[in-house]
Amino acid sequence: MLQSFGKYLLFMQSLFTRKESAKILFGRTVDEAILIGINSIFIVAIVSTFIGAVTCVQVAYNLNNAFIPRSTIGFMVREMTILELAPTITSIVLAGKVGSSIAGGLGTMQITEQVDALEVMGINSASYLVLPKVVAAILVFPMLVILAMFLSILGGYLAGTLSGELTPQEYITGIRDQFIPYNITFALIKSVVFAFLISSISSFRGYYTSGGALEVGAASTAAVTNSVIAILIGDFVLAYILL
Amino acid sequence: MIEIHNIHKAFDGKKVLDGVSGVFETGKTNLLLGASGTGKSVLLKCIVGLIKPDLGSVTFDGTYFTNNKLDIRQEIRRKIGMLFQGSALFDSMTVEQNVEFPLKMLTDMNKEERMDRVNFCLKRVGLEGANKKMPSEISGGMKKRVGIARAIAPHCTYLFCDEPNSGLDPQTAMKIDELIKEITEEYNITTIIVTHDMNSVIEIGDKIMFLYEGKKLWEGTRDEIMDTDIHELNEFIFANRLMRDAKKVEDEEREEEEERRHNGQVASQGKEKAPSEETVETRDEPQPENPDGPAATTQSGNDKV
Numbered sequence: 001m002l003q004s005f006g007k008y009l010l011f012m013q014s015l016f017t018r019k020e021s022a023k024i025l026f027g028r029t030v031d032e033a034i035l036i037g038i039n040s041i042f043i044v045a046i047v048s049t050f051i052g053a054v055t056c057v058q059v060a061y062n063l064n065n066a067f068i069p070r071s072t073i074g075f076m077v078r079e080m081t082i083l084e085l086a087p088t089i090t091s092i093v094l095a096g097k098v099g100s101s102i103a104g105g106l107g108t109m110q111i112t113e114q115v116d117a118l119e120v121m122g123i124n125s126a127s128y129l130v131l132p133k134v135v136a137a138i139l140v141f142p143m144l145v146i147l148a149m150f151l152s153i154l155g156g157y158l159a160g161t162l163s164g165e166l167t168p169q170e171y172i173t174g175i176r177d178q179f180i181p182y183n184i185t186f187a188l189i190k191s192v193v194f195a196f197l198i199s200s201i202s203s204f205r206g207y208y209t210s211g212g213a214l215e216v217g218a219a220s221t222a223a224v225t226n227s228v229i230a231i232l233i234g235d236f237v238l239a240y241i242l243l
Numbered sequence: 244m245i246e247i248h249n250i251h252k253a254f255d256g257k258k259v260l261d262g263v264s265g266v267f268e269t270g271k272t273n274l275l276l277g278a279s280g281t282g283k284s285v286l287l288k289c290i291v292g293l294i295k296p297d298l299g300s301v302t303f304d305g306t307y308f309t310n311n312k313l314d315i316r317q318e319i320r321r322k323i324g325m326l327f328q329g330s331a332l333f334d335s336m337t338v339e340q341n342v343e344f345p346l347k348m349l350t351d352m353n354k355e356e357r358m359d360r361v362n363f364c365l366k367r368v369g370l371e372g373a374n375k376k377m378p379s380e381i382s383g384g385m386k387k388r389v390g391i392a393r394a395i396a397p398h399c400t401y402l403f404c405d406e407p408n409s410g411l412d413p414q415t416a417m418k419i420d421e422l423i424k425e426i427t428e429e430y431n432i433t434t435i436i437v438t439h440d441m442n443s444v445i446e447i448g449d450k451i452m453f454l455y456e457g458k459k460l461w462e463g464t465r466d467e468i469m470d471t472d473i474h475e476l477n478e479f480i481f482a483n484r485l486m487r488d489a490k491k492v493e494d495e496e497r498e499e500e501e502e503r504r505h506n507g508q509v510a511s512q513g514k515e516k517a518p519s520e521e522t523v524e525t526r527d528e529p530q531p532e533n534p535d536g537p538a539a540t541t542q543s544g545n546d547k548v
């Protein structure tokens with residue numbers, strides 16, 4: 001465990017030695033960013049819309065007190081999704097989607113000697129392959145999280161109004177109530193940290209694959225489980241420090 | 244000329260290379276011969292610097308490589324082309340992009356110059372027109388050709404091939420071997436080929452080094468190899484011949500079978516046979532009937548050792 005953590009730190013360091021030219025890395029980063037974005041936008045959209053909807057319905061179910069205004073439902077949906085559900089659940093979903101694809105891709109490149117082929121050409125394969133993935137994830141995740149926030153609030157709106165739990169006016173009043181802009185900043189900080197954790201841990205797992213197809217599968221699984229644990233620990237630590 | 248001196252390598256205390264020394268000459272196809280698991284790939288990787296030897300040194304045309312300064316190592320690496328056992332094509336890129344890749348990374352050619360070179364190299368290996376194909380869409384033999392094109396694209400001075408004919412049917416294997424030999428002589432490069440196939444030895448082995456359990460047991464030319472008195476080498480040759488004979492019998496049987504079937508079809512359709520050139524070329528295509536037969540299975544099986 002500790003040994004793997006040390007190896008992970010050395011791996012991170014190797015990303016910044018013998019770098020390729022900025023032009024090449026920039027091109028690679030754009031490619032990776034497009035790939036991450038396109039591959040995950042659909043699942044993020046679906047998950048966040050439903051999370052918003054479910055949150056709204058459950059809050060409404062729990063708020064049966066006549067003294068509490070119905071707009072509180074909108075308020076609760078906003079608080080829960082922006083602060084926690086949008087960044088964290090989105091990241092956990094992305095750990096499954098992006099993390100496994102990073103680890104699987106790098107693992108396959110390793111066992112089919114594509115990584116060796118890069119090294120023979122004198123290219124720092126870790127830096128060439130991994131650095132753009134990490135940077136791309138850091139750029140794209142916050143965008144996906146912003147989308148997730150928007151859609152989860154929209155999901156809540158649809159669920160709340162269509163089921164007749166509250167009127168559109170009440171929902172909108174609720175989501176505007178006592179709005180703290182810092183919460184958005186906090187959520188974006190979380191998304192950047194989670195992006196780094198997912199992309200670097202998954203790259204690490206994939207890059208150090210050896211053996212065959214079976215090991216590539218194992219690396220993918222390890223990438224997802226390790227990333228999810230890292231996200232949850234990171235979530236706690238960030239909440240503790242920044243709130 | 245590449246010189247290796249006293250290369251030692253062990254993995255987790257298990258000795259894989261045990262003091263291998265030798266010289267690989269320019270303009271010749273130098274063969275590293277040996278059964279599977281004798282450390283041929285490890286030796287090749289030590290030479291190109293993918294694995295660091297525990298002891299020993301490698302010199303490229305007089306320049307010390309192992310443990311030298313990074314920029315000198317990089318300078319030499321830029322002159323190295325390598326064909327990997329599984330071709331190791333970048334599977335997210337087209338054939339053309341694969342061959343262009345080292346040019347993009349290692350030279351300052353512009354796009355037009357790069358494409359000229361790519362097309363030249365693809366033509367040289369007999370793959371003109373395959374530019375836009377993905378690696379997953381082409382056969383094993385074609386992959387090897389793309390691998391060779393990618394290796395020679397940046398005008399390499401040293402060419403390394405790890406089992407260039409593994410997993411190929413005999414005809415395609417022979418063509419790949421010949422291509423490597425031609426390229427070696429045409430551009431006067433230093434080529435090292437790892438193989439466990441006596442066919443390659445007989446066809447293209449200018450200079451052969453026989454490895455056995457991590458040691459160099461014999462060295463010589465293909466004319467000398469048949470009358471050596473090294474027991475292990477004789478045993479290796481004998482085993483290889485047995486396998487080849489077995490394969491030949493099987494091939495002949497299959498050919499007869501095919502001929503019979505083919506004749507039946509020709510009789511019913513009344514069409515003439517395809518020209519021989521065509522027949523050989525289509526050998527490169529993946530074939531549903533698995534023409535590699537038992538050889539391919541034993542090869543890949545042994546490689547796991």
Ligand SMILES: Nc1ncnc2c1ncn2[C@@H]1O[C@H](COP(=O)(O)OP(=O)(O)O)[C@@H](O)[C@H]1O
Binds near residue numbers: 277280282285
């Ligand atoms: N990276 C590695 N780690 C541990 N053992 C290895 C490694 N690479 C090769 N070996 C071992 O070294 C031996 C020789 O392997 P190799 O050079 O691939 O054989 P071959 O002659 O078939 O190419 C094998 O027993 C293999 O298990």
Ligand SMILES: [Mg+2]
Binds near residue numbers: 285328405406546
């Ligand atoms: Mg090998």
